[in-house]
Amino acid sequence: MKTFISLIAVSLTAGIILLVTANLLEQSDNNDGNTLYVYNWGEYIDPGLLEKFYEETGIRVVYETFDSNEAMMVKVNQGGTPYDVIFPSEYTVEKMIKDQLIIPLDYSRLPNAKNIDNDISSRMPEEITAYSVPYFFGTVGILYNEEIVPELKFSTWNTLWDESLENEILMVDGAREVLGMSLNSMGESLNTTDDEKLQTAADKLIQLSPNIRGIVGDEIASMMTENEAQVAVVWSGMAQDIMRENDEMNYTVPKEGSNLWFDAMVIPKNSENTDGAYQFINFLLDSEIAAVNTEWVGYATPNTAALELMDEEVRKDTRFYPEDEQLESLEMYRDLGPEMISRYNELFLQFKMSLD
């Protein structure tokens, strides 16, 4: 028994000592003002740039990644690590503002923010731009195999209901994306809260079920690369990744309109290095840096100055850099509140249950 107690005592002391030293170390890091905690999506920044940022400013970046806005929110809410810069999607920015998790940005400390395309940022509600700067943007659209289904041009969402596509469509596992697609196909807004319209959209979706091969998550990328299905409803960023691996695929956004999404940079309230955070955001907004980063990540950048430095082939690609006319038809997701989100998910679940 004595050994038992002493064992516990020893491990407790060791634990406490480690905890205290770890805390001391962390503090000394932060007090120097030379460590920055960055929380971003996986594979979403050129790692070379972190190195470069350190050389320029002497600030060491501690880089952590998440794979969904929801997972990120859970971790930020717990408040374990005080992150300095986070990269949530626009609807999550809205939620973080409501939950008072982030601070309004002082644009005088972000001179490079002038590089951001006004056309695009003006589409974001002011309250969102006050708290965040767009990082990359994109749409939801149709990825299709050009060699197999060339006669279907997918200029309208309704093409998805075509009988020839039986068991050929993969979809992303998101209630907003899938119901929004159905709402768009009826010419409705993808932020509809009218229950009757939602129900009609859900009924229309159920008619689509014979064509659905599966509803999957990020696996969709590797599945489409391997030609598992001929058509997929995906985000443009994912489509770009797939098209780089698989030449047969092409991407289009139907004319009725679709979703316009952003991933943005925000500074959380509990940041301990706000100075460094501003420096980091401003660094990423620099035209040359942003051009290098866009090259590496491969998503569409809202940074006009950076875009001018890129190849014409990239710049003029209207599939990923939509022209004004098309931009008009695009809509951002608004935070509809938990009850409405529940309703969307309930209808989405019904759709899933109609598959077989």
Add this chain to the structure above:
Amino acid sequence: MRRLLAVPYFIWMLVFVITPLLLMAGYSFLDFSGNITLNNYAEFFSGNYIKMTVSSFWYAFLITIFTLLVSYPLALAVRMTSNKTMWLLIIILPTWINLLLKTYAFIGIFGRNGVVNGIAGWLNIGGFQLLFSDAAFIIVSVYIFMPFMLLPVFNAIDDIDNNLLNAARDLGASRTEVLFKVIMPLSVEGVKTGVQVVFIPSLSLFMITRLITGNKVITLGTAIEQQFLTNENWGMGSTIGVFLILMMLIVMIFTGGSSKKRVNKI
């Protein structure tokens, strides 16, 4: 002193078993804004979730039956080999690999251009639509759960005294009679444990349903994940959780009662 030793275990049970269960039961009576309500239960009985429960049960049943059908003969075969430990180790080895990793591997195997269709094409027997089918779901689940069924069944079969089998043969029983009248009744406890270990987790499978069937199979596990992560409706998620636990209890009652009997015999 003896009692003192039980204290850590008691604390553990209190913190990690009893409190979470009570919390979950409590949450199941709360709505979005934290008001006390019975709506979650009303919603559970209003259609969708009942259908989901039935389908969860059906698939869990199929998975358990097929796992048993594969594991029982295998356990018998392992008993007869001279190097049991080695064979057991080989069968259990896959459980050392991460579950997700194994599931991803099956995507590659079952895909349109996957291994199975590659071989089928080479043999000229045409392409199969395996991925996203019920069959694929059952095969992958059986593969994953097989070791958990095999171990208790094997232990029960291995415990049977060889003399009993020899005596049965001496007294004129045929091989099939030995199997059905001696081995099977004596291994029933192992089968019960195996059924519990397989049936209960397969009720709430969720990752495999998305990866292998593309959400064409929807179980209660999927619904719980969605309620907690996407809807952030902890109340509804907890309600489904409560029902899942109730169902597991029922399964335990039907397959349980075994440990008591054993103690009595000893």
